[in-house]
Amino acid sequence: MTLAEKSFADQLERAAGVEWRPAGEPSFVCALRAAGRETFLRTKLPTLKHEDWRYTSLAGLAAQPFGPAARARVPAADLPPAPRLVFVNGRLAPDATDLSGLPAGVRMGSLAAALRERPAAVEPFMGQVATTRDHAFGALNAGLFEDGALVDLGDGVACAATLHLVFLTVASGAPFAAHPRNLVVVGKGARATLVESYRGEGAYLVNAVTEIALGEGAQVEHDRVQEDGPQAFHMGLLQISQGARSRFTGQSIALGGQLARVEARALLGAEGASCDLHGLYVAGGKQVLDHLVYIDHARPRCVSREVFKGVLDGASRGIFAGRVHVREGAQKTDASQVNSNLLLSEDATVDTKPQLEILNDDVKCSHGGTVGQIREDQLFYLRSRGLSEALARAMLTWAFASEMVQRVGPEELRARVRRAVTARLPSGSLLREVA
Amino acid sequence: MRKGTYTMLSIQGLKAKVADRDILHGLDLEVRAGEVHAIMGPNGSGKSTLAGVLAGRETYAVTAGKVTFEGEDLLALAPEKRAAKGIFLAFQYPVEIPGVGNMYFLRTAFNALRRARGEEELDAMDFLALARERMKLVKMDPSFANRSVNEGFSGGEKKRNEILQMAVLEPKLAILDEVDSGLDIDALRVVADGVNALRSAERAMIVVTHYQRLLDYIRPDHVHVMANGRIVTSGGPELALELEKRGYGWIEKEPPARPAAAEARP
Numbered sequence: 001m002t003l004a005e006k007s008f009a010d011q012l013e014r015a016a017g018v019e020w021r022p023a024g025e026p027s028f029v030c031a032l033r034a035a036g037r038e039t040f041l042r043t044k045l046p047t048l049k050h051e052d053w054r055y056t057s058l059a060g061l062a063a064q065p066f067g068p069a070a071r072a073r074v075p076a077a078d079l080p081p082a083p084r085l086v087f088v089n090g091r092l093a094p095d096a097t098d099l100s101g102l103p104a105g106v107r108m109g110s111l112a113a114a115l116r117e118r119p120a121a122v123e124p125f126m127g128q129v130a131t132t133r134d135h136a137f138g139a140l141n142a143g144l145f146e147d148g149a150l151v152d153l154g155d156g157v158a159c160a161a162t163l164h165l166v167f168l169t170v171a172s173g174a175p176f177a178a179h180p181r182n183l184v185v186v187g188k189g190a191r192a193t194l195v196e197s198y199r200g201e202g203a204y205l206v207n208a209v210t211e212i213a214l215g216e217g218a219q220v221e222h223d224r225v226q227e228d229g230p231q232a233f234h235m236g237l238l239q240i241s242q243g244a245r246s247r248f249t250g251q252s253i254a255l256g257g258q259l260a261r262v263e264a265r266a267l268l269g270a271e272g273a274s275c276d277l278h279g280l281y282v283a284g285g286k287q288v289l290d291h292l293v294y295i296d297h298a299r300p301r302c303v304s305r306e307v308f309k310g311v312l313d314g315a316s317r318g319i320f321a322g323r324v325h326v327r328e329g330a331q332k333t334d335a336s337q338v339n340s341n342l343l344l345s346e347d348a349t350v351d352t353k354p355q356l357e358i359l360n361d362d363v364k365c366s367h368g369g370t371v372g373q374i375r376e377d378q379l380f381y382l383r384s385r386g387l388s389e390a391l392a393r394a395m396l397t398w399a400f401a402s403e404m405v406q407r408v409g410p411e412e413l414r415a416r417v418r419r420a421v422t423a424r425l426p427s428g429s430l431l432r433e434v435a
Numbered sequence: 436m437r438k439g440t441y442t443m444l445s446i447q448g449l450k451a452k453v454a455d456r457d458i459l460h461g462l463d464l465e466v467r468a469g470e471v472h473a474i475m476g477p478n479g480s481g482k483s484t485l486a487g488v489l490a491g492r493e494t495y496a497v498t499a500g501k502v503t504f505e506g507e508d509l510l511a512l513a514p515e516k517r518a519a520k521g522i523f524l525a526f527q528y529p530v531e532i533p534g535v536g537n538m539y540f541l542r543t544a545f546n547a548l549r550r551a552r553g554e555e556e557l558d559a560m561d562f563l564a565l566a567r568e569r570m571k572l573v574k575m576d577p578s579f580a581n582r583s584v585n586e587g588f589s590g591g592e593k594k595r596n597e598i599l600q601m602a603v604l605e606p607k608l609a610i611l612d613e614v615d616s617g618l619d620i621d622a623l624r625v626v627a628d629g630v631n632a633l634r635s636a637e638r639a640m641i642v643v644t645h646y647q648r649l650l651d652y653i654r655p656d657h658v659h660v661m662a663n664g665r666i667v668t669s670g671g672p673e674l675a676l677e678l679e680k681r682g683y684g685w686i687e688k689e690p691p692a693r694p695a696a697a698e699a700r701p
Contacts, residue, residue: 376494380490380494381526382544383514383515384490384492385600386604388547389513396532398534399532399583403533403534
């Protein structure tokens with residue numbers, strides 16, 4: 001057993017005790033944890049032999065002796081506007097949380113508190129959306145989560161305010177692991193814009209699971225912005241289940257961490273659902289930024305769109321696996337997938353893997369992608385007008401990435417992402433007032 | 436300043452190649468301030484290579500010769516330094532740059548040149564006023580300001596955009612590479628009017644073209660004919676008319692007249 005497996009196993013053994021605590025959790029949570037514990041102890045950390053992990057080695061993670069999450073004060077990070085829930089090292093930070101402006105019909109708070117106070121609201125959904133079998137990190141999260149967000153919109157509630165979930169991780173001493181778990185339930189015809197932000201400093205693992213259930217005709221925009229610290233490991237599992245004619249638009253911006261993996265898995269389980277899952281990864285140094293997107297077209301007349309872009313500098317690696325599964329009964333499926341990558345150095349690499357599994361004839365499916373470098377003719381054009389080579393390269397790199405930044409809906413967040421992305425581009429500081 | 440008061444650009448024995456193919460075989464040319472030189476010639480004669488070499492395109496390798504601009508060795512300078520010295524190339528095929536706004540790009544270029552020259556930069560508002568005024572010169576729809584550089588522009592719009600850039604950046608030496616290619620007569624007139632408005636005693640232009648038609652609108656002071664990587668004959672505007680009548684075939688058969696460089700030298 002690797003160090004990480006041993007420390008996680010120890011944590012799981014201790015956590016297993018919750019089942020017999022007198023003021024313990026509801027039985028469905030105990031069952032979820034037990035199943036997670038059993039699964040993780042069986043699967044262990046995936047190796048390169050695992051189909052889903054062929055390009056991403058967890059050796060660095062496996063060598064870390066992670067302990068449980070330490071208590072920490074809220075760092076003076078710039079926080080998004082209310083309504084916001086702020087978690088530090090996997091636990092709710094009430095001082096930083098601000099739920100003012102939360103509209104009627106929207107409930108937003110600590111999942112742990114909801115499990116104590118109104119478990120019946122959680123039971124039908126928790127663990128039901130994230131049903132991926134034998135998923136080591138999902139299992140680990142189920143076994144070890146302490147808290148996270150519960151967001152709940154009643155039928156027909158249109159929430160204009162952007163709901164922010166902020167996950168700060170501060171590791172000042174020994175490395176530790178936090179396993180935030182979120183559940184978002186959006187009722188029939190309800191509308192919400194939701195932002196998950198991850199930031200931190202020090203050596204840690206953040207292993208997050210977010211389950212989102214959309215009722216019939218619901219509409220959700222979801223932005224996930226990962227700016228973890230340079231030593232961090234980040235594992236994110238986003239699991240979406242969509243009702244009939246519901247619409248989900250998701251965007252994953254991956255910038256931080258030494259190794260970060262986001263899996264977005266959507267089940268289009270009712271007719272006429274549409275799902276856009278987009279993303280941008282910007283890596284440098286020896287960063288590894290990995291995305292796996294799985295879209296399960298289980299029912300007819302569903303639409304899915306994927307556009308992922310990567311900018312890779314230094315000796316960084318980008319990985320994109322896009323899997324579209326069109327089931328037998330899913331006639332009139334319309335699915336497209338594009339993954340484009342810009343390599344800024346000779347040592348940067350990208351592995352891109354489209355996988356279409358189509359089990360009926362009446363579908364429209366496409367995939368495409370590119371791996372390229374900055375074009376000489378564009379570079380010369382800009383330089384011939386007086387831009388330095390560094391500025392011209394920064395401008396062209398930004399031009400490539402900006403399409404994805406523009407897709408970020410909330411304006412305040414878009415500005416933040418724009419700053420964060422340009423700050424990571426080579427000579428990005430030369431860019432001013434980028435459009 | 437009177438026309439032709441000093442030699443702005445001097446090219447001597449210029450040889451250049453692309454990949455392993457020699458294109459320019461010893462080219463001489465002198466351009467004085469205020470002059471407009473037309474360079475004509477059949478396809479493959481090296482006209483566009485000359486334009487690219489002067490602007491500093493790195494895909495062209497200079498193998499021999501000297502180019503002096505305002506007394507300075509031009510070939511030693513990076514493209515952006517040449518731009519700062521006042522050289523501007525209007526591209527035959529303007530490059531599309533999706534994701535970079537036209538005005539943002541132009542303002543960045545404008546201010547980069549100002550910085551390089553130790554001049555004060557213009558803020559966004561002042562620049563916009565300047566750009567709007569220059570856009571009228573090429574009858575450009577203001578909506579083009581907010582579009583990505585050349586993306587989805589028609590051939591004529593791209594060429595107008597080149598002339599707009601020239602009007603804003605105000606170079607000392609403008610090299611127009613086949614600025615007439617792909618233009619209908621109305622677009623040609625707009626582009627030529629823009630170019631003519633920018634003629635001045637302090638500015639020189641090299642107009643590269645395959646066809647005499649453009650020279651009906653932009654009257655050159657000198658016309659040079661290129662063949663096989665050299666200037667084989669030079670003359671006044673009447674030379675262009677002769678080419679129009681007789682085509683390029685006779686150039687290679689008859690012994691060329693004295694090269695332009697010798698003619699223009701004092």
